[in-house]
Amino acid sequence: MQSNKKVLITGISGMLGKDIARIIKKNFDYEIYGIARDKPNYLEGLKLISLDLTNFQDLETVLANINPDLIINSAANVNIKECENNKKAAFKINADVPKILASYQPSKTKLVHISTDSIFDGDKGNYDEAARENPLNNYAKSKLAGEKKILQQNKNAIIARTNIVGFHIPWGSSLVEWGLDSLKNQETIYGFTDTYFNPVYTKQLARIIMKLVENTNYKGRINIASDQFISKYEFLVKLAQLFDYNSDLIEPSSIERLYTNLKRPKNTTLNIDKLKQTLDVEEDINLDLGLKELRDDLKNYRKED
Numbered sequence: 382m383q384s385n386k387k388v389l390i391t392g393i394s395g396m397l398g399k400d401i402a403r404i405i406k407k408n409f410d411y412e413i414y415g416i417a418r419d420k421p422n423y424l425e426g427l428k429l430i431s432l433d434l435t436n437f438q439d440l441e442t443v444l445a446n447i448n449p450d451l452i453i454n455s456a457a458n459v460n461i462k463e464c465e466n467n468k469k470a471a472f473k474i475n476a477d478v479p480k481i482l483a484s485y486q487p488s489k490t491k492l493v494h495i496s497t498d499s500i501f502d503g504d505k506g507n508y509d510e511a512a513r514e515n516p517l518n519n520y521a522k523s524k525l526a527g528e529k530k531i532l533q534q535n536k537n538a539i540i541a542r543t544n545i546v547g548f549h550i551p552w553g554s555s556l557v558e559w560g561l562d563s564l565k566n567q568e569t570i571y572g573f574t575d576t577y578f579n580p581v582y583t584k585q586l587a588r589i590i591m592k593l594v595e596n597t598n599y600k601g602r603i604n605i606a607s608d609q610f611i612s613k614y615e616f617l618v619k620l621a622q623l624f625d626y627n628s629d630l631i632e633p634s635s636i637e638r639l640y641t642n643l644k645r646p647k648n649t650t651l652n653i654d655k656l657k658q659t660l661d662v663e664e665d666i667n668l669d670l671g672l673k674e675l676r677d678d679l680k681n682y683r684k685e686d
């Protein structure tokens with residue numbers, strides 16, 4: 382049977398976009414449209430649009446043609462070095478594209494924009510939705526600009542601030558992918574003991590976003606992260622234990638050992654009280670459950686490979 386509602390997911394080929402599509406296909410009744418420049422083929426029934434989002438006119442045409450009930454903007458340039466080297470390009474995809482998406486607003490259309498914990502300087506941590514932002518690098522500056530442009534255009538949009546862990550299809554180079562590859566190859570790696578976050582597995586985030594959209598009228602910024610504030614060193618040790626790799630390969634280290642010209646925030650932990658007050662999300666904010674799900678998904682993916 383044809384679904385009545387349509388969702389348009391940007392960044393459909395990305396680490397998060399693929400899981401948003403999978404969760405919606407599994408649990409919700411939407412026709413799923415996805416935009417990316419590459420054409421991923423991991424999900425049957427997906428309607429793919431090959432488009433560079435920074436071609437604004439084409440994007441506006443696509444929006445008008447599809448007329449989605451829900452837009453989830455998961456596209457971004459997350460490469461911190463690239464964003465430093467080409468500020469203009471970073472702002473185009475991370476700030477101007479969100480503005481175009483936000484200006485498409487028939488009354489039925491909901492918009493969810495994915496943002497990041499990187500918009501904070503990381504001096505204090507435990508940031509709530511009202512905390513003062515102070516982005517340290519161009520990636521973070523462009524993401525904060527994206528948030529602002531969205532809210533200027535569309536007061537009903539949801540801005541999901543998060544820090545995700547997951548993997549790509551095909552395999553990529555996220556923190557988890559880098560960590561697992563290094564450990565598998567028995568390489569010694571530095572684990573940052575002075576950098577803190579509370580990451581959430583991409584599928585957990587996807588489920589929380591859909592609960593917010595389907596069960597609430599939430600508007601504005603919301604932190605969506607897990608219940609554990611941990612250092613990146615502790616996270617890598619957890620990963621090694623979960624996958625039975627030798628955690629002695631992870632050498633405790635300060636982030637300055639790798640990044641001498643420090644432009645990365647140290648403690649970007651997000652306060653999730655508001656999320657807990659808004660929804661029942663106990664399982665989806667549980668990092669250990671999320672990592673077990675990630676491990677199982679990875680096993681299945683490798684079987685399929």
Ligand SMILES: NC(=O)C1=CN([C@@H]2O[C@H](COP(=O)(O)OP(=O)(O)OC[C@H]3O[C@@H](n4cnc5c(N)ncnc54)[C@H](OP(=O)(O)O)[C@@H]3O)[C@@H](O)[C@H]2O)C=CC1
Nearest residue numbers: 392393394395396397417418419433434456457497544545
């Ligand atoms: N990864 C992380 O650690 C974190 C990510 N986030 C946020 O989560 C969101 C998803 O990130 P993640 O899934 O990791 O990112 P990925 O790099 O895995 O995916 C990014 C997606 O954006 C698409 N994209 C980029 N530029 C363009 C463009 N010009 N036109 C069309 N599509 C484009 C890519 O498609 P293609 O290249 O195929 O065109 C890809 O599908 C982002 O908003 C990011 O800021 C927040 C916190 C942490």
Ligand SMILES: Cc1cn([C@H]2C[C@H](O)[C@@H](COP(=O)(O)OP(=O)(O)O[C@H]3O[C@@H](C)C(=O)[C@@H](O)[C@H]3O)O2)c(=O)[nH]c1=O
Nearest residue numbers: 459461497498499544555556559571572573613614645
């Ligand atoms: C965490 C860590 C990373 N590294 C190296 C390898 C790793 O791929 C690289 C970058 O690490 P991270 O991915 O943690 O750092 P970073 O790129 O700063 O991660 C950020 O990404 C962007 C997209 C976001 O939005 C943020 O939320 C944030 O998670 O640094 C280490 O050598 N040791 C470590 O303990």
